[in-house]
Amino acid sequence: MEIKQLKITNFRNYEQLDISFDKKVNIFIGHNAHGKTTLLESIYLLAISKSHKTYKDKALIRFKEAYSKVSAELKKDDTFLKLDIIISNQGKKVLINDVEKRKISEYIGVFNVVMFAPEDLEIVKGEPTNRRRFLDIEIGQISSIYIYHLTQYNKLLKQRNEYLKQLQQVKKIDYAYLDTLTEQLAQHGTEITKKRIDFIKTLTIYAKKLHQHISNFEEDLMIQYLSNYRLKHVNFENVFRLYKDHYQKDIEKRVTQLGIQRDDIRFMVNGIDVSDFGSQGQQRTTALAIKLSLIDFIKEETKHYPIVLLDDVLSELDDIRQTQLLDCIKDKVQTFVTTTNISGIKSDLIEKADLFCIKKFHIYKKEGEQDGE
Numbered sequence: 480m481e482i483k484q485l486k487i488t489n490f491r492n493y494e495q496l497d498i499s500f501d502k503k504v505n506i507f508i509g510h511n512a513h514g515k516t517t518l519l520e521s522i523y524l525l526a527i528s529k530s531h532k533t534y535k536d537k538a539l540i541r542f543k544e545a546y547s548k549v550s551a552e553l554k555k556d557d558t559f560l561k562l563d564i565i566i567s568n569q570g571k572k573v574l575i576n577d578v579e580k581r582k583i584s585e586y587i588g589v590f591n592v593v594m595f596a597p598e599d600l601e602i603v604k605g606e607p608t609n610r611r612r613f614l615d616i617e618i619g620q621i622s623s624i625y626i627y628h629l630t631q632y633n634k635l636l637k638q639r640n641e642y643l644k645q646l647q648q649v650k651k652i653d654y655a656y657l658d659t660l661t662e663q664l665a666q667h668g669t670e671i672t673k674k675r676i677d678f679i680k681t682l683t684i685y686a687k688k689l690h691q692h693i694s695n696f697e698e699d700l701m702i703q704y705l706s707n708y709r710l711k712h713v714n715f716e717n718v719f720r721l722y723k724d725h726y727q728k729d730i731e732k733r734v735t736q737l738g739i740q741r742d743d744i745r746f747m748v749n750g751i752d753v754s755d756f757g758s759q760g761q762q763r764t765t766a767l768a769i770k771l772s773l774i775d776f777i778k779e780e781t782k783h784y785p786i787v788l789l790d791d792v793l794s795e796l797d798d799i800r801q802t803q804l805l806d807c808i809k810d811k812v813q814t815f816v817t818t819t820n821i822s823g824i825k826s827d828l829i830e831k832a833d834l835f836c837i838k839k840f841h842i843y844k845k846e847g848e849q850d851g852e
């Protein structure tokens with residue numbers, strides 16, 4: 480899987496951009512606020528249909544403009560694919576080969592990305608919402624059925640919570656209605672939980688191995704999925720019963736207390752919860768191992784390597800971590816790297832890369848130069 484051409488119109492501060500890629504590794508060098516993250520964000524958007532930085536699609540439209548468009552030509556095996564995303568006041572449109580896809584689940588998954596950004600540390604250090612977002616994005620990009628269940632679940636949860644909230648004003652509870660909502664919620668919640676269990680199980684296998692290498696075989700990583708249902712056997716009957724047993728509590732609190740919206744992941748390094756007790760280095764190693772493991776995971780699941788986006792992270796990594804990362808990319812994975820300063824990047828990567836200069840949201844290819852700024 481490779482991006483051959485990328486076209487951008489009115490995307491954040493980019494007015495127009497039309498750029499072709501010949502090599503596997505592409506390095507973009509530029510000063511702060513000149514458009515490095517934005518370039519990677521546009522590629523991420525094409526794959527995931529969302530920004531990695533904001534939930535608000537409209538924030539991606541260039542100030543004072545009416546719409547924003549990102550398009551790419553991709554090479555997948557021996558076929559070419561064209562993708563477009565258009566964001567305007569009317570909403571978001573996604574197209575594959577000029578055909579509009581009405582459902583996002585029909586669009587996501589055409590190509591996959593793994594983005595490495597300074598915020599990755601939040602998966603380990605941050606609040607549970609960061610870890611749930613990680614689960615949803617990463618499972619969602621390989622499984623359209625997961626996106627379907629998640630969309631349905633969130634819709635039902637909202638409906639159920641709205642109903643519970645208004646119970647204050649009604650005298651009689653409509654249990655038939657509550658049962659219907661709960662039954663459907665339990666159905667989707669069960670499917671999502673099963674997918675999350677499988678994902679964490681497989682991811683652990685890859686991440687454990689990578690983590691051992693990065694930590695010089697001194698540390699052992701275990702990833703635990705903390706399902707809020709806390710069931711030994713996750714099936715519809717058990718999940719539905721759990722919700723029903725919770726009716727009184729939900730009615731008292733006027734909110735749905737159980738469910739996948741309360742799930743979490745725990746990272747254990749040598750038996751210690753690294754989110755709460757790990758050193759900065761241990762947290763960084765864990766975050767890197769998890770992200771790296773996605774490369775092989777996605778290859779295994781989809782039969783294609785993802786595109787790797789490295790936003791200002793390479794020069795932050797020490798020699799072992801950088802080597803490990805480059806080892807995962809090898810010559811097979813198309814990679815886009817941004818940096819303010821090329822001096823922190825290993826020379827064997829620079830040698831095989833095309834270098835570009837980003838200046839005030841314009842991109843120039845550095846022809847024949849291999850020595851950085």
Ligand SMILES: Nc1ncnc2c1ncn2[C@@H]1O[C@H](COP(=O)(O)OP(=O)(O)OP(=O)(O)O)[C@@H](O)[C@H]1O
Nearest residue numbers: 491492511512513514515516517538539540541542
């Ligand atoms: N919708 C928008 N319209 C116009 N400009 C925008 C929009 N959104 C963000 N910007 C501008 O984009 C700039 C940030 O660009 P970007 O994050 O790509 O920079 P960067 O090169 O990654 O910088 P750094 O090295 O600091 O990470 C900001 O200065 C901001 O003002």
Ligand SMILES: [Mg+2]
Nearest residue numbers: 515516517791
């Ligand atoms: Mg940036």
